[in-house]
Amino acid sequence: MRPLAISLGIALAVATVTVLLGTLSALGIERGLSARAATVANLVLMLPLLFPTVVAAAAFYIAFAEIRLTDSVLGILLAHVTIALPFVHAIVAANLRTLNPSFERAAASLGAGTWAQLRRILLPLLANGIAVGAFFAFLTSFDEASISVFLSGIHVKTLPRRMYEALSVESDPTIGVIAVLSMTVALILITIHAAIRRRRRAPRESAHD
Template sequence: MNGGAPRTWQQRIAWRLTVILSALVLFFLMAPILAILPLSFSSGSYLTYPLPGLSLRWYEEFFTAPRWTSALRNSVIIGIASTVLATVLGSLAAFGLARWRSRLKPIVLAVVLSPMIVPVVITAVGLYFFFAPLGLTASHAGLILAHTALAAPFVVITVSATLQGFDMNLLRAASSLGASPLTAFRRVVLPLILPGVASGALFAFATSFDEVVTVLLLAGPEQRTLPREMFSGIRENISPTITAAAVILTLLSVGLLVAMEGLRRRSERLRGLVPR
C-alpha cells in the first residue's frame, strides 16, 4: 500500500496481531499508573476499590503537610544543584573525550559511565564509606555530590551523541579567526550541542529526583527527599497521600519526556542545517 506492493492476508493478520500485542504490552505497563490515578482522588482513608467518593484532600495534604512539603523542597534543591553540577562536568567530559585520541579512551569512558553500570546499592555503600570520614553524610552537600556522580553519565552519553554530528573543523576555523578556546566553545560549540546538553540535564534531574537508595544510606532526618518519604510511608503508614505524590511524579515524568522530544526534534533540525 501507499505505492508499494499490496499486502497478503498473512501480512495483514501479522500486522493486526502485532498491533494487538503491542496494545496489550502497553496496557500492562500502564496498568499500575491507571490504578493509582483514581485512588489519589478518593475521599476514603484507605486504598480501596470501589471509591467511597471523590475528594482533593490528599493533594491538599501533599502541598500543606510539613513532612511532604519538606521532602518536596529537599528533592527540588538537591535535584537542581546536582543537575547543574552534572551538566557542567558531564558536558566537559564528553567534549574532552570527543577530541581525545588515545587507546586509553575506552577505559576512561568505562570509568566515567560506571555509575550507570554498577548496581546503585554498591555505589551507595561505596559513597557512604567514602563520605563518612569527610563528614558529608546526613548533609545536603553529600547528597548533591552523590546524585551528581549518578547523573553525570547520562549527560556524557547525550552530549557525546550530539557531538557525533559536530564538525571539529568549526573549532579550527574559530581559532584561526582569533577566538580563544573558551570563546570558541561558548560561541560555536555550545549553541550547536545545546539540545544534547539540555536533554542530558533533564535526564540528570530525573535521575536525582527519583533516586532513593543513596538517600536511604546518606540522608539524615533533615534531608528526606520525596522518594524517601514515599518509601517510608509505604513501610510505616500507607496513606492515600502517597498516591497523590505518585500522580504528581508521573506528570513530572511526562513533562520531561515531552521536553526531551522537543529537544530531539530541534537537534535534528540543527543537524540538517550544519554539514558534517
C-alpha cells in the first residue's frame, strides 16, 4: 500500500505540474511565435520522446546521483515531468491550433486584457484537451517502470518498482491482483472520460438538429 500511495501522489503531482507547464508552453509557442520558430520550439519539446526510456532512466540516475536526488520523491517527480510534459504540450497545442484567433481579438476589442482572455476564452475552450493531457500525464507517471527502477530505492519505492521486485526476486501472487486492479482503474477512467465527452457533445448535436 505504501508504494501505491507514493505512486499515486507522484502521478497527481506530475499531472498538475505538466498541465501548468504544458498549457503555458502551448500558449506561448502557438500564440507568441512565428510559424518557423513554433516548429523549432515544438521539436525541442518533443525531444524526450526520442530517447528510449531505459537510456533516459540511466541518464537521470547518473545526473541525480551527483546531486543526491536518487531515492527521493523530488528526483522521480522531475524525471516523470520531463517525459510526460511532451504529451500534455502536444495535446494542448493541437487543440489550440483548432481555435479561431478571432475569438481572442473580439474579446480584446471589447476591452478584455490578456488574463481575461485566458480565463474566459481560451481555458474554457481548451478544457477537454487539458483534461486529456492530464490523464495521459497521470498514466505516464503511474505506469513508468524503467525510471522507477533506476531512481527508486529503500526510502522511496514506487508501485512499478515494487512490482518489478515481486516478479524478479519473489514468487508473490499478489502482483497479479495489483496488475489487474491497475488495468481496471485505467479502464474506468477512460470510460468516465468518454461518457463525459459524450454528454457534453449531445446538447451540441441536438442544437444542430
